[in-house]
Structures are given as structure tokens and as C-alpha cells.
Amino acid sequence: DTAVSQTPKYLVTQMGNDKSIKCEQNLGHDTMYWYKQDSKKFLKIMFSYNNKELIINETVPNRFSPKSPDKAHLNLHINSLELGDSAVYFCASSPGQGNSPLHFGNGTRLTVT
Amino acid sequence: RKEVEQDPGPFNVPEGATVAFNCTYSNSASQSFFWYRQDCRKEPKLLMSVYSSGNEDGRFTAQLNRASQYISLLIRDSKLSDSATYLCVVTRAGGFKTIFGAGTRLFVKA
Numbered sequence: 001d002t003a004v005s006q007t008p009k010y011l012v013t014q015m016g017n018d019k020s021i022k023c024e025q026n027l028g029h030d031t032m033y034w035y036k037q038d039s040k041k042f043l044k045i046m047f048s049y050n051n052k053e054l055i056i057n058e059t060v061p062n063r064f065s066p067k068s069p070d071k072a073h074l075n076l077h078i079n080s081l082e083l084g085d086s087a088v089y090f091c092a093s094s095p096g097q098g099n100s101p102l103h104f105g106n107g108t109r110l111t112v113t
Numbered sequence: 114r115k116e117v118e119q120d121p122g123p124f125n126v127p128e129g130a131t132v133a134f135n136c137t138y139s140n141s142a143s144q145s146f147f148w149y150r151q152d153c154r155k156e157p158k159l160l161m162s163v164y165s166s167g168n169e170d171g172r173f174t175a176q177l178n179r180a181s182q183y184i185s186l187l188i189r190d191s192k193l194s195d196s197a198t199y200l201c202v203v204t205r206a207g208g209f210k211t212i213f214g215a216g217t218r219l220f221v222k223a
Contacts, residue, residue, distance in 0.1 A: 031209065041198065043157065043213040055209050090156055094211075099145040099204065102211060104156035 003027050006091045006105035013081055014113055020077045021108045023091030032074035033092040033102065034066060043090070049074055050096075081112045115215070116140055119201050122218035130191045134217050136184040136201030145204040146177055148186050150197045151216065157200055160186075191221045 004025045013019055025032065033056075034046040048056035049068045063079045074091060088109050092102040119136045126132050138146075146163035161168065163175040163184055174187040184201055201214035 033211070035213075040215075042215050043200070045210060045212070048209050050209060101147055101149075101159040101162065102157075104158070106156045 004091055004093055004103050004105040006089075006108050008108060009106065010109050010111075012111045012113065015081055015083060017081050018077070018079045019081060019110070020075055021089055021091075021110075023074045023076070023105055025072055025091075025093040025103070025105075027093055027095075027103060029093035029095050029103070030071055031094045031096060032068065032071070033094075034074065034076050035090040035092060035104075037088045037090060037107075039087070047074075047076075078110075081110075083112050086110055086112045114139060116212050117201055117203050117214040119199075119214040120217050122198075122216075123220055124217065125220045125222065126191055128191060128193060128221055128223055130221075131187065131189050132191055132219065133188075134186045134199055134201070134219075136186075136214055138182050138184070138201075138203045138212075140203070140205055141182060142206040143182075143203045144206045146184050147202040147204075148173075148175055148184075149200040149202055149213070151200055152197050157213075160199070188219075191219075193221050193223060195219060196221045 006023045031050045033048045037043045047066045052068045065077045068074045088107045091105040094100045148160040149157040150160045151157040163177045167176045172189045176185045198216040200216045204211045
């Protein structure tokens with residue numbers, strides 16, 4: 001029983017397409033996140049939701065739209081995919097206000113051709 | 114300047130060696146500190162939290178110096194299985210923004 005699960009694990013698509021990544025956590029956590037890890041392995045926060053409310057939006061292009069239907073789910077929709085969007089996207093969750101560590105999903109490797 | 118800076122790697126050490134990683138952070142209001150480990154093509158996993166008094170977990174010792182805004186991780190008696198990337202992680206005051214350092218790669222060889 002996976003704590004933070006994301007689908008799909010791999011996603012290969014062409015420039016200009018629209019795609020979604022789904023994330024679910026069964027830990028009962030209040031806060032969920034999306035991180036992007038680029039080819040240089042740098043992990044950068046994109047979004048954070050607390051109890052379905054967006055609280056962090058880090059200068060991410062408008063083509064990226066997160067959606068949290070309930071506090072156990074945080075999905076990421078990407079419009080008009082670009083080559084530079086190729087990366088590993090990690091979903092994570094935590095119990096609350098940052099003094100607790102993050103629990104990560106095992107990542108979605110997105111390749112845009 | 115990045116908010117969290119780590120030693121550039123990679124570190125190549127023999128089994129049994131002691132190795133130390135350093136990390137500095139720029140936001141003095143940072144409130145929580147962690148070391149994570151990331152294996153190749155895997156997700157980051159918590160190694161240990163870092164407390165002001167310093168803390169130890171088996172072969173791993175973490176230290177925090179708030180005055181110098183400096184965090185360290187010491188690994189004693191390195192094992193082959195310690196080979197990974199070690200990420201220094203800081204959470205800003207307010208609690209919802211967790212910042213990762215770029216990571217330090219460790220290779221332990223037989």
C-alpha cells in the first residue's frame with residue numbers, strides 16, 4: 001500500500017500536446033506539493049496546496065495548472081508541452097506546516113519530443 | 114545566490130571512511146532542517162531531521178549552527194550502500210516552502 005502514488009511513471013509525448021499527471025496520498029496529510037527535477041538534478045518547488053487551497057505558486061508558466069479535488073489528491077495538467085518541460089515531476093505530501101518532512105511519490109519521467 | 118548551497122561533489126571514498134558534507138542557507142528565518150538521500154532514478158527519502166542540539170542516528174550525525182546558517186552531515190564507517198546523492202533541505206518560516214539544495218554525490222568504493 002503505497003503512501004504517495006503518482007501516475008503515469010513514464011510519459012513520452014510530442015511538443016504542443018496537453019498531458020496530466022495524477023497524485024494521490026493515503027497518509028492523511030493536509031499538504032501536497034509538486035516538484036520538478038531537471039536534467040541537472042536540481043529539485044525545484046512548483047506548487048503547494050494545503051487542504052485543497054493553493055498556497056505556493058512558484059513562477060511557473062501558466063501552461064501548468066494544478067488541481068486538488070480533495071486533500072488526498074493533487075493533479076498537474078500541462079498545456080502546450082515544450083521541450084524544456086522534459087524532467088522528472090515529483091509529487092509529495094506532508095502533515096502540515098513544514099516542520100515535518102516530505103513524503104515523495106516515485107516520480108513521473110516526462111519526455112517531450 | 115541559491116537559498117541552499119551544498120558542497121560540490123562528487124565525493125569518492127573507500128569503504129570504512131568518514132565523510133562530511135556541508136550546507137549553508139541564506140534565509141535566517143528558516144525554521145526546519147533535514148537531510149534527504151536520493152538514489153539514482155528514485156525519489157528523495159528522508160535521512161534525518163537536523164536539530165539545534167545536533168543529533169545522531171547510527172553512523173550518521175547532523176549538526177546545525179543557526180548563527181552561521183550552516184548544516185552538516187557526518188557519515189562514519191561508510192558502506193557501499195551509502196552511495197547516493199545527499200540533499201540538504203530547509204523549510205522557510207511559515208512552513209509551506211521546502212527548499213532543496215542541489216545535492217552532493219557520494220561514491221563509496223570497495
